[in-house]
Amino acid sequence: xxxxxxxxxxxxxxxxxxxxxxxxxxxxxxxxxxxxxxxxxxxxxxxxxxxxxxxxxxxxxxxxxxxxxxxxxxxxxxxxxxxxxxxxxxxxxxxxxxxxxxxxxxxxxxxxxxxxxxxxxxxxxxxxxxxxxxxxxxxxxxxxxxxxxxxxxxxxxxxxxxxxxxxxxxxxxxxxxxxxxxxxxxxxxxxxxxxxxxxxxxxxxxxxxx
Numbered sequence: 001x002x003x004x005x006x007x008x009x010x011x012x013x014x015x016x017x018x019x020x021x022x023x024x025x026x027x028x029x030x031x032x033x034x035x036x037x038x039x040x041x042x043x044x045x046x047x048x049x050x051x052x053x054x055x056x057x058x059x060x061x062x063x064x065x066x067x068x069x070x071x072x073x074x075x076x077x078x079x080x081x082x083x084x085x086x087x088x089x090x091x092x093x094x095x096x097x098x099x100x101x102x103x104x105x106x107x108x109x110x111x112x113x114x115x116x117x118x119x120x121x122x123x124x125x126x127x128x129x130x131x132x133x134x135x136x137x138x139x140x141x142x143x144x145x146x147x148x149x150x151x152x153x154x155x156x157x158x159x160x161x162x163x164x165x166x167x168x169x170x171x172x173x174x175x176x177x178x179x180x181x182x183x184x185x186x187x188x189x190x191x192x193x194x195x196x197x198x199x200x201x202x203x204x205x206x207x208x209x210x
Contacts, residue, residue, distance in 0.1 A: 009053035010085035011077035022167035077144040083118035
């Protein structure tokens with residue numbers, strides 16, 4: 001049985017696969033066939049768990065390849081937190097949020113609010129996934145905010161074997177974190193600390209040592 005973790009991205013998919021690697025009766029991968037063309041794009045090994053946010057744009061073909069003969073997980077995170085994470089990558093090249101803004105929202109003003117665009121992306125992808133899952137019988141919604149409890153449910157759903165405590169411990173590690181985007185203003189305490197540091201650095205040496 002194959003398992004697909006459908007998601008927007010920036011919602012814990014890397015952690016999900018790290019946790020899944022403690023399952024011994026499944027293989028697992030993160031975007032492992034994203035670069036393949038044609039039917040090869042969907043030729044995952046048997047008994048494999050795959051997380052790839054790009055699959056939300058291939059749902060028709062995923063349905064043809066697997067239909068109801070797979071288990072589907074809709075991995076979700078609070079939309080505001082997800083959008084905030086995407087906003088940090090808003091101007092980076094080769095990111096899905098930039099592709100969404102420039103190629104799908106054709107004509108979107110360059111000064112459009114990054115958070116609004118990111119929220120729009122999240123709504124689009126989550127709606128696509130929800131529509132795809134309407135007729136699927138083996139599925140679950142997985143909340144990043146309730147990751148440990150939901151992963152226990154997932155473990156049971158897929159009849160997983162392996163080291164569950166080690167898998168749950170993976171959810172305590174922050175993977176694939178994004179650095180602050182200069183477009184997004186840091187919190188006031190962070191800005192204040194940095195400003196004081198710049199002021200001190202600009203003082204004459206005899207004053208800094210005083």
